[in-house]
Amino acid sequence: ELKVEQNPLFLSMxxxxxxxIYCNYSTTxxxxxxxxxxxxxxxxxxxxxxxxxxxxxxxxxxASLDTKARLSTLHIxxxxxxxSATYFCAVLGNGNQFYFGTGTSLTVIP
Amino acid sequence: xxVVSQHPSWVICKSGTSVKIECRSLDFQATTMFWYRQFPxxxxxxxxxxxxxxxxxxxxxxxxxxxxxxxxxLTLSTLTVTSAHPEDSSFYxxxxxxxxxxVAPLHFGNGTRLTVT
Numbered sequence: 001e002l003k004v005e006q007n008p009l010f011l012s013m014x015x016x017x018x019x020x021i022y023c024n025y026s027t028t029x030x031x032x033x034x035x036x037x038x039x040x041x042x043x044x045x046x047x048x049x050x051x052x053x054x055x056x057x058x059x060x061x062x063a064s065l066d067t068k069a070r071l072s073t074l075h076i077x078x079x080x081x082x083x084s085a086t087y088f089c090a091v092l093g094n095g096n097q098f099y100f101g102t103g104t105s106l107t108v109i110p
Numbered sequence: 111x112x113v114v115s116q117h118p119s120w121v122i123c124k125s126g127t128s129v130k131i132e133c134r135s136l137d138f139q140a141t142t143m144f145w146y147r148q149f150p151x152x153x154x155x156x157x158x159x160x161x162x163x164x165x166x167x168x169x170x171x172x173x174x175x176x177x178x179x180x181x182x183x184l185t186l187s188t189l190t191v192t193s194a195h196p197e198d199s200s201f202y203x204x205x206x207x208x209x210x211x212x213v214a215p216l217h218f219g220n221g222t223r224l225t226v227t
Contacts (some may be wrong), residue, residue, distance in 0.1 A: 031213060033215050033216070035215075040223075041220070041221070042116075042203055042218040042219060042220045042221045043154075043203070043205075043216075043218045044218075045215040045216070045217070048213060048214075048215050050213050088153065088154070090216070095159065095167070096142065096159075097144060097156055097159055098144065098156070098205075098216050099156065100146075100153045100154040100156075101153060102153050103152070103153045105151070
């Protein structure tokens with residue numbers, strides 16, 4: 001069974017600070033996705049990482065993938081309140097299904 | 111961009127009744143759609159993979175007779191929660207990929223919040 005774990009589960013950080021969210025997965029995969037979910041809303045695609053060493057950046061968020069370590073990171077630079085949300089990583093399974101991580105609930109404090 | 115429409119957004123029903131949730135891909139064809147369930151402050155749990163023109167594939171532990179899935183066309187999949195009970199109350203989200211297999215991300219519907227009284 002494919003397992004996807006995120007760390008930390010909850011994160012409270014001050015505006016302007018940097019932090020990294022980690023996503024570990026249990027099986028070989030070279031396709032990893034990051035999503036954002038606002039309270040009561042559906043999921044919004046943030047990044048698609050397709051190969052070892054892939055790095056994508058959008059605004060204050062940067063995602064990377066290390067397929068050998070089965071690890072992806074989502075780095076937050078100079079956090080702002082608008083980034084408060086829950087972030088999920090997801091791995092593509094053998095049957096073309098997406099398996100989601102446990103989620104990281106981020107709260108940015110003024 | 112790819113848009114997935116889900117209806118209704120929320121529904122309240124009495125125990126024992128059935129509820130149908132529709133998921134439509136608006137600007138692309140989806141031979142495969144995925145149904146997820148999410149409890150408050152938890153991750154998404156894959157319930158089943160809906161395949162156009164064939165039977166759905168259910169994840170282990172998901173009752174196929176309780177959660178009926180029909181994928182009658184390339185743009186529509188439905189999930190029917192039969193004989194609903196309060197423990198079925200949850201947030202149900204459908205998703206699909208534009209381009210089937212490959213690298214495209216999943217696009218999600220807005221979700222349906224089901225409350226069974």
